Amino acid sequence: MLSLFKKKNLTKTGEDTTVSSEELLNELVEQGAEDEVETKLYYSPAYEPAQELKYVYQFLNLELSPLKPNQISLSGVDLKQETEGAVTVTAFIRNSLSKAIQLQEMPLLLVGANGEKLARNVFNLSDVGEIPAESSVPWLFTFKSGDLFVDAESELPKTGWKLAFELKSQKKHVLELEESWANSLPEEDKAKLQELVDGMAAPKPGEVNFMGLQAKKSDDGNLHVTMLIRNGSDKNIQLQQLPLEVVDASGDVIAKGGFALNDFEVKANTSKPWTFIFPSSLVLKEEIDLSTWKAYPPQQQN
Structure with a gap:
């Protein structure tokens, strides 16, 4: 498995961010008494990786920490610099609810190890399709050069970065x-x-x-x-x-x-x-x- 990692140049270099499903989606589901939820790997019809890469995702998903009920998580896997200053982030979108969810257009932040904002873009996450109950879906997020707040060649961290939902504080209705x-x-x-x-x-x-x-x-x-x-x-x-x-x-x-x-x-x-x-x-x-x-x-x- 280690040789496979080297071949695909894919190790988990990012950290995880987690939010309440109620805060993100206004969704709260009564679930069983379990304190932790293990998420099973699921592939979106819109992203079907090669079989070799599926083995890598399977291994990485097994290594993820369990979630608590009613949580949505972004688990950073890989950060790759592309041509023309773009950056592609590979991450798992994880759903611990006991029901499927459908995400919509949402702003996401690329954050450094010290909390500094590295990039921001709005992604149409409906492209992912339905995310099943208690599942973990690998997905690719591309930040173009204009989305970056730092120099892609010299200021992007190798490890410790995070992908996070940009949550706006909801004013009292x-x-x-x-x-x-x-x-x-x-x-x-x-x-x-x-x-x-x-x-x-x-x-x-x-x-x-x-x-x-x-x-x-x-x-x-x-x-x-x-x-x-x-x-x-x-x-x-x-x-x-x-x-x-x-x-x-x-x-x-x-x-x-x-x-x-x-x-x-x-x-x-x-x-x-x-x-x-x-x-x-x-x-x-x-x-x-x-x-x-x-x-x-x-x-x-x-």
Whole structure:
């Protein structure tokens, strides 16, 4: 096996970084009583190494330390300088959850032994495909010369480096009120909305979703629907047009229409209530059951 290592010039020169699956993916799975999880080697359909290299990966994977439940790890294997100043990092993506996961576009850092940032790039990790439960997937990450903060020829370490997820500290998700609401809503109702937002799990990072608060039909036949627009992104969002459908307790679509919002803004990491009024001409049923209901943009039915 040692001769094989020399032949392929592949020994494990990097260290491991580990994050909570809840912190990275907002995923937390109840697992058994085991304190440690051994990850089994798995190859993505998008990366099928030669058989000789598979033996090396098998050996290296057996040498990895176990993970704790609900962890995602990047285990650095090899750092190789390419042409035109690029650097390719070989690492295992490890999943200790008892369920498969699917990573998306994520920023990764190449970090030196003393914590210094050597490189940064955003990788579309959906290319890896599904990462099975309790598995370890070898993958290649390329940092181009423009991604590096140091000179590739003279300043890249031989050992002790790490590949790490760049985690942004998630600000507390808070209630935001439009000025007209802040001025007119009774303090008791404001307190109830604040309590509601504080008691809910924040949207996943980057997610925007809609939660129904109140629906009622007025005497003139119009349908008033109050929604909580929840922005889990770290950026403010502007809504110009919003199509909505409303479904009553029978499962029927009872109203549908589009709303012009005139640069309606929902700030980063906030939930903002708003009332949408469907005129009677857009209400599709005479008798509706609002004991339970839901409203959503047609493309976000869940």
